[in-house]
Amino acid sequence: MMYPVRESIRQILSELPQDVKLVAVSKFHPNEYIEAAYQEGQRIFGESREQELAKKVESLPKDIQWHFIGHLQTNKVKYIAPYISMIEAVDSLKLLKEIDKQAAKCGRKIDVLLELHLAKEETKSGFDLDECRELLARGEWKQLQNIQIRGLMMMASFVDDESQIRKEMMQAADFFDEVKAQYFQDDPLFNERSWGMSHDYKIAIECHSTMVRIGTSIFGPRVY
Numbered sequence: 512m513m514y515p516v517r518e519s520i521r522q523i524l525s526e527l528p529q530d531v532k533l534v535a536v537s538k539f540h541p542n543e544y545i546e547a548a549y550q551e552g553q554r555i556f557g558e559s560r561e562q563e564l565a566k567k568v569e570s571l572p573k574d575i576q577w578h579f580i581g582h583l584q585t586n587k588v589k590y591i592a593p594y595i596s597m598i599e600a601v602d603s604l605k606l607l608k609e610i611d612k613q614a615a616k617c618g619r620k621i622d623v624l625l626e627l628h629l630a631k632e633e634t635k636s637g638f639d640l641d642e643c644r645e646l647l648a649r650g651e652w653k654q655l656q657n658i659q660i661r662g663l664m665m666m667a668s669f670v671d672d673e674s675q676i677r678k679e680m681m682q683a684a685d686f687f688d689e690v691k692a693q694y695f696q697d698d699p700l701f702n703e704r705s706w707g708m709s710h711d712y713k714i715a716i717e718c719h720s721t722m723v724r725i726g727t728s729i730f731g732p733r734v735y
């Protein structure tokens with residue numbers, strides 16, 4: 512039995528404000544599920560493993576915009592650079608430089624988000640606020656002509672305590688405003704705040720998210 516993807520995505524799309532984009536997180540789900548969402552008009556899909564993504568890209572419609580949402584190893588950048596629409600979880604200057612280099616080879620400019628680490632869990636990756644400030648202050652990123660920093664991404668702590676989730680998301684939203692004012696005031700393309708997943712996207716919308724990444728609530732539980 513196929514999970515009722517079309518009904519679920521229709522429901523979620525009807526709840527999202529006009530100005531919040533949906534990234535349908537399709538990792539570990541089969542092509543049929545992606546096609547079902549596609550038939551509902553969905554065009555942005557998120558994946559977190561390079562090989563799985565490569566297989567899907569080959570066989571699915573060409574107008575899908577693929578977002579890489581997981582931790583990306585620098586040695587994998589070259590494989591996705593030809594087609595990736597956005598790399599959401601940039602967590603080091605080294606990775607940023609590698610994306611720039613590979614994008615140049617493809618004659619492309621690749622959209623990226625800087626990933627913040629604000630959650631309590633040590634396992635999550637990303638910059639803490641001071642690391643991110645330091646990266647931007649160093650200014651090397653300004654020389655990278657083949658990347659476009661589109662905004663910030665983060666994952667809140669995986670907890671039941673709604674106030675904790677809200678606190679972290681608002682911290683990210685405030686930090687976005689700080690960075691926007693200091694470095695991107697004249698750059699209308701720095702405009703994305705990617706937070707909110709299946710269990711917390713409604714909170715994320717209240718905390719100024721522009722892009723929610725939802726998997727389970729659309730496609731059902733993942734079978735690893």
Ligand SMILES: *Cc1c(COP(=O)(O)O)cnc(C)c1O
Nearest residue numbers: 536580708709710724725726727
């Ligand atoms: C898997 C994943 C999601 C989606 O999580 P769900 O709980 O299934 O909605 C969102 N963001 C990132 C970075 C992920 O790895």
